[in-house]
Amino acid sequence: MHKDFLWGSATASYQCEGAWNEDGRVESMWDRYLHEHHLENGDVASDFYHQYEEDIKLMKAGGQNAYRFSLSWPRIISDREGTINPLGIDFYNRVIDCCIENGITPFVTIYHWDLPQYWQETGGWLDHNVCAAYDHYAKVCFDHFGDRVTYWATFNEPKWCLVNGYLIGNYPPGEHDVQHTMNAAYNMMFASALAVRTFRQGNYQGKIGIVHSYTPVDGVDDTIQTQIAVRNADNYSNNWVLDTAALGEFPINLVTRLSQDYDIGLMKPEELKIIKDNTVDFLGLNYYARSLVKPYTHGETQLQFNNTGKPGSTKIVLKDWFEQVMDPKSEFTEWDTEIYPRGLYDGLKKAYAKYDLPIYVTENGVGGA
Template identity: 70%
Template structure:
């Protein structure tokens, strides 16, 4: 492992900060949606807004040398006119300075899903003005923090918030509309290019990338039908983000397939030119599981994801594209996520061989129902999970992949979107009634791994 390898944890502003209406922060689409529907929300979450010094000190004491976090657009920009909130800038300057004071590299994501509600009210990501506003917001952040932040990413997981928001409908704006899904995805990737353009034009130091919810595709067999299904699944799950960000163009076969059923005339030549000219410097890959597929058989498109923590409720089928298969020989979490570290090794090798860009594993972790009312949470299952996935990362490095960092999700327990706070991912337990922090067994294990720079990982081939 290179001596400059980044070891850390990752969070998202809405999932940990709380302080949803403090210091002139504007309302986000998630604030609005969850309040309107009377759902469990992140109004307080882990209250990182008031506990960030304690949290970052615990990261330092736990050996971390990097912290991946996101900025909140509605905390920084007040309105559609683009007016800056100085209190938001001041908060993130304090957070970044705290990282640097503790020897922790800030790894900053501009957008982790919390779109300002004032943009959602005028169409959100269906409106190209939102893409242009994102570029303004990005430039404000580059100018405010660029002297201290050298690793930037534009978006966290474009596929996840696009598909869940516009096709599956379990995230705001809770639609079931394929045409809107396609428009949203395109406008987000255009916004990504505009932000990179601002970064290049401003000659800001450092590098800029994108973070993708990476799900490497495997097939049930080697037949031509399965290979076609795999390509369709790869285009759906990965290529429209990674090819576009890294290579500058959407997969042509994906566009051809979409044009059979949908209108793609909004993809104008001048917009595609901007995308082609503004590519990323590196890739952030969030890995939780692969996707195993078979050829489409019958039935309408169906996507159901487990937000309950009760096994047996996840299904994915896209009509005339592919069907997901749950491998009966695999182990699954309570949320039906396959535990498959080999998928990370395979995926890192595939991504590096395809794009030849540096890679960071920007999220990897496992959520469980946990009783934290004990002296120490003995989360051996998390230790085993992390060991096997860091081992997979190291195997990929051994086979030539340029992987430069590993960020566990998450350094402390936080609000987990539609899963609420019962799905715990943290190395540090948070009592959400008192906000007291308490390290779990995995916290101390990870510290030993970091201090050895990975040498204490139990190694094996898959």
């Protein structure tokens, strides 16, 4: 393997660590949500908190030289006042040191969805104060781990967690509100820019980027109506994250369209300048499938995803924007995920041509059970 080629695995703190109430870790919004709804939870998960040394040694034995993992905000910061939990810091110091001892480059995500419950109680990502709190949390991470970490990602998949949390309603906080989705999206992208600014002002080593749930968009034909639908779908799926993080601005045609029906007053000029001046060093792209779309025809907005393993139950329609269709020539998993490896090739070329930044394939595969 070439020494500059990073090949490894990825995890998220809540999905792998367990130890949900050990060593000073406080409750996350996922803990509260899954416990209240009596759903499968991450109380133990794969017990990475206690088994990390074995797991990392197995990565090395398997020929991996990189590990993308996220830090748990509730494990590091104990309250809204920003109190640091030293046991949380100690844990991640041990994980990072173990990676380095095994020749594995740590690729660290600051936020992978597990907002502390103490912030969710004030409104979560609808509370603009969370932006400054996130910036403080990011600086704590830079200060304690930045001497050994050279790859940082501010957020993992803003679109996926926010659309599911505030629009579709199957993630916490379980809402169905377009205005709230917009406000949360603005706050998260502003928070990302704040962390980039803090990283640069602190002269920490390495690079800082963002990781996006990348869905390259294709149209069913080359008509102008379809190309408009493609642009609408690209704005919904990709551009509000990638354009904002990499180019420093929200897509103006998206903002213009949303402003016709919703309030965009949260977007302050002084904050938009911070976003403009603090773009990322690289993009991490998570690819599982493309989106094939046609012009909108009729009906209300539907964002129905197959969570049952029964093929054909996915329905994605954004009223007056676009409709997603399933290519009759393609093969799909039982979860309605198109098996389309060419989408990764086409998508990488498209993203590189547009943003001219280093790109890491941070997740990819076949979306099965």
